[in-house]
Amino acid sequence: MKATQKKRELKDDSLFGLLSLYKANNTYFLLKESEEKNRIVVILTDNPGNWSNIPSDTYDNYRELRRLEIGTTKLSVKYISPVHLIQILGPMLGIKIPMDKVTVINEIRDKGLFIFETTLKYKSRVIQGINKIIALTPQKKYEILEKCIAEKQE
16 A cells, blocks of 8 residues: 555656645745835845845845735745845846846855846836746646756757
C-alpha cells in the first residue's frame, strides 16, 4: 500500500502538482507612497526579512499602502519568485507607463530587493498592475515558469 502512495505522489501531473515543485518560490510586494515627493514605490522580494535592506533614508517619509487601499486580500504570489516576474514581464512588471517616468533599482541579487518607482500620476495603473500579478491563475503561473525554464535551457 505504501508503494502505491509513493507512485501517486511522484506522478502528480495536475497543474498544482507541477506547481508544487516551485512551492519554495514566493514574491512579496510592498507599496509605499509619498504625497510630498509625488512618488509611488513598489518593492518586490522573495523573503520579507529583506524589508530591512530597504534604504531607510530614501523611503522614511513614505506611507505604506494597506491591502484595503490596493483592493486585494494579500500582497504575495506563490510559486513565482521576483526573478521570474522580472524576467518574463520585464522591469516595468507589465505596467504600461512611459519609460522616462520610471526609476528601477534592481538589487535582487545583492540585497534581495527590486524597487520600481514612479510618480503618483500613475498610481492607479501601478495598483492595477500589481493586482493583475497577484490574481494570476495557476495556469498563467505555470506558463511563466515554463518560459523561464525554456530561456535557461537556450
